[in-house]
Amino acid sequence: MSQAATPQLTFRAVVLAIVLAMVLAAANAYLGLFAGLTIATAIPAAVVSMGILRLLGGGTILENNIVQTGASAGSSIAAGVIFTIPALVIMGYWPDFKYWWVLGIAGLGGLLGVLFSVPLRRSMIVEDPLPFPEGKAAAEVLKAGDNPGPGLKILALSGAIGALVKLGAASGLKMIPDAWAQAAYLGSGRVIGYIGTNLSPALLGVGYIVGLNVGIVVLSGAVLSWHIAIPLYHAFFLGSDPALAQSIATAPAADAAFAIWGAKIRYLGVGTMLVGGVWTLFSLRNSLVSGIKSGFAAARKSTGKVEIAETERDLPMKWMLIALVAFVVPLWALYHAIVGLWGVSLTMTVIMIVAGFLFVSVSGYLAGLIGSSNNPVSGITISTILFASAVLVLLLGRDSPIGAVAAIMIGAVVCCAAAVGGDNLQDLKAGYLVGATPWKQQLMLAIGAFSCALIMAPVLNLLAHAYGIGAATPEHPQSLAAPQATLMASVAKGLFGGQLPWNMIAVGGVIGAVIIAIDEWLKSRGARFRVPVLAAAIGIYLPLELMVPIFLGGLIAHLVERYHKVKADDEEARDRVHRPGVLFSAGLITGEALMGIAIAIPIVVSANADVLALPESFHFNQWIGLLVLAVVGWLLYRTGRKGEVAAKPPAGG
Template sequence: MNNAAPAQLTFRAVVLAIVLAVVLSAANAYLGLFAGLTIATAIPAAVVSMGVLRLLGGGTILENNIVQTGASAGSSIAAGVIFTIPALVIMGYWPDFKYWWVLGIAGLGGLLGVLFSVPLRRSMIVEDPLPFPEGKAAAEVLKAGENPGPGMKILGISAAIGGLVKLAAASGLRIFPDAWAQSAYVGSSKVTAFIGTNLSPALLGVGYIVGLNVGIVVLSGAILSWHIAIPLYQAFFLSGNPDLAASLASASSSDAAFAIWGSQIRYLGVGAMLIGGVWTLFSLRKSLLNGVKSGFAAARKSSGPALAETERDLPMKWMLIALIAFTLPLLGLYQAIVGQWHVSIPMTIIMIVAGFLFVSVSAYLAGLIGSSNNPVSGITISTILFASVVLVLLLGKDGLTPVGIGGAPLGAVAAIMIGAVVCCAAAVGGDNLQDLKAGYLVGATPWKQQLMLGIGAFSCALIMAPVLNLLAHAYGIGAPTAEHPNSLAAPQANLMASVARGLFGGELPWTMIALGAGVGAAIIAIDEWLKKTGKRFRVPVLAAAIGIYLPLELMVPIFLGGLLAHLVERFHKLRADDEEGRDRVHRPGVLFAAGLITGEALMGIAIAVPIVVSGQGDVLALPLGGFAETWATLSAWVGLFVLFLVGLLMYRIGKKGEPAAKS
């Protein structure tokens, strides 16, 4: 009888994991810059792994688990990078994304995230287990992997749909625009009434994955911004800003709304994010302390008697050696920026301490609400705020010294660098614990998963700079310009740049930020009341802040996707507390949504290549000749109809989900 352990860390599993990690990280980079959100990729990666390994002769459940572990690094590294590093270009420190710097920040930050999360596994997964909903869902997919064919088919079809719609839109063939919108001035005070939606299937998919609760919250934040705050500002406060009022004197209603939002109202979202990040840390203070204590206690236990394979983590001795080895290059990186050892050494210490603390926070939040809803941006804001205060004390007036081609303040650049490393570490740390939960449920070896995640994270870091440069040259990143009127918004990176510059002499609308902090505090109070009264519906402050900070048209399809997910639940008559049934029902819909996101994002990257090579944004546009003017009036409605068809297909596939078992 053969009692050999099932294969896990095989060559083919490692190669497949790296390929999927690179592809999914590129897709998530595009999605994050476009919509300010990334999605967890473990479940799509698990389905693809099961299909590919079956074609290669069949794979074990533990091989498939290794593949989804490495591949899931694609979402975490992408989030860590696009939330922070574009701020260095937005501030004018870099003209473009420097390959070795991006690799150093993302690669070392990701590896630190793996190391910092290892001591937390036993406390959060074994001794005092947290739910880790996405890890549990990934384990269920792996266990049900006897027939991956239907899942592969759904992923393939939806990826093709997402890619074709993106190709047909404004960046490609220009058959229809990226958004449908209507606006008009109303009333004697000429306030703007604005409605609209982006026509992206990927955003519809994001909404299906995050669900109706988050969809309602982000749309409510956008309504607060666009239907309440902007009209109020136009009616009562625009006259107090004569420069802005003069620039809007002959503007269209839509241009006026976007100008007021861009210069004033979106900073309500900044204030809400700031208070949300601080609240996240404060509310988790006890859990954080307990998690760190139990993590070190578990690490001491692991050096004792021989453990079973399913309990073996990476050895603590080698982890400490690796920590030192990874920290020294970061010290050199900070020294290269500030040129002062009495500053670069404290910067490195802040990074190490904040990294470990926030990896613990990220892991805890991933255990409660999943990696997709993990407020890594709030964690990063807190890091940048704390680092900025320390740097102000250390650098003084030297912190205002302009550096880089655009003259960004030295202190702001240094704070962003710290935040970038911590953000990558926190994103990877939360993802690592999610994968380790799935591995725990299927009987995997922890150290092999931890090693695979490190390989996957570093592989993703290798391609981040080229992908970012390609997207920046083709679409633009940050504020719209004449060359790139529909640039990728990069909302978190813009926020990080604004906060860092504001603390080092930059001009910010502090009144709006203070009002936003008040709005955030009110949202937190409402959410705490909902929590105490046992309500299922919650109001996460960072989700609301994202809604305030981003254009309304991006939030509408996210809400619609969440509504479709809710209608699927209603069709299957799920109980409100039936999480297991909900996972089974939504699996086909989640795969369809993930395919839409991946297909659209990869097509967006593919379209960027001919745009960059030719230097023409309309290189792929269809020649419509004399029909162009007529088509321009109809095209947005065609795009709206296409989005409706995609949503209808998503609902029909969701209805075919496996119904929950009746009790």
């Protein structure tokens, strides 16, 4: 039986994909609101699929590919939603998350992402192929699926570890704190010194997956904020803001540092993201034009009399155009319900379509270069919101009460489309390598994306009621930061009658330009180490304590490579070596995130944030928490060392 004739889109594969997609979407929603990052879920989904289908009598490689394709929508839909939609609650427009609105934005945005990515497949995967690292890794896992048992054991063990640590942390039993930190006033009180790390195993896993390069860059951005910008501002510029100076006059050093960061310094990251988003579009201009042309050329070819192989069949262009109209009309109605003006709602729809197609192309290209986990969808969305806001200011006026909301609504749809589009191309790369049928994968991802959209509003409401979303409050002192959504809200409100520290944003723009110049210099020298500007911007924008475990996870991945003597330019060997560590990391992330959601249920039901807390005699200090994180890191390293040895002996040797 040929690969193309092998069963693919079977009933059991579709059902399993939907279930996994929903579970992984909930887990990624928690992770994204907590740390501002989501991870690709194709590899753990593939391992789970192989194990379950084996219990059901065995599954084909193409069935397992369909499952990982649909399940991977869990990360992309979660990213598209949590990066934008919480901004509507943070801005006070919604008191909670409206089910049908969230479903419309996420579901239709995700479906548009699938449609927009179809004409890009030939350019980015077939004719001028990009690496698509996670797609290649998923294909290798599928090919090696004869023995999924060890992978399932790794996932189960690390998932239990992540869940238990989360249960014992500050939002659960309160046995250990969420972070270790030390802060002090130095130099006669003029300078603030602050060091710290979050104690989350999930962040350690994120760092292992993204690698040391990205870990160094995000930590460097955090060091720039917390060890350079905050001390300088406190020492020399605090007098320019009397209200801020008065509010921290008697505050402990850590509280003062966070106050300065929240009011001023994090906007350096905003400026860096803005410049980075514009640069990304400019640098991809030739690739975008090429991809669009080749995609439509392939579509014309497929409608002719030339026979197309099963492994080259995309969704038919005719049906894509019909579906595009069917999806855009309800989005136009949604926009009209917000602004109540025909011309403005039509303009919003046009912006959404144009930006959606353009940014799906950008997202796909970046996913092909650096992977879906590192894909800077938030930078893409900021660019959309800025452009949409500029147009809406002209149409509605700067004092419009719904201008910022309208801009967020456009950005939310584009963000969902961009996240799903990049993810779709990553899955299509895996399918291309194992001989799958493209249109079946595209259909499965559409089903998975819409299935995830069905549960996003309940999950967000559960997390919001249990932990809080956005700025910390007396009721929710450990609120989920939702960094990207907070940023989107700040930018949109700042352009519609609000106040933004534009001087800080301008300085951040200069920093972004310098980082781009450094990265281009490294590129010209053929350096393996690069400085992606949007990764640096995330480091500048987020708290230092979130970046430290990400760096440590990347360092562990590097030590694993050193142990196996992986050559610097051997990407295939690196994928093989890291497979156990990636699965362990995925388990840490999924276990912690799902436990976070489980903990939220009794908190919401009892309306008591401390409902699970043990007596104080069972509470340990932050040094014990640091020890727990160290043990998890050691286990991650030991698991990583179990990867296949990269250096294979020569034939006959």
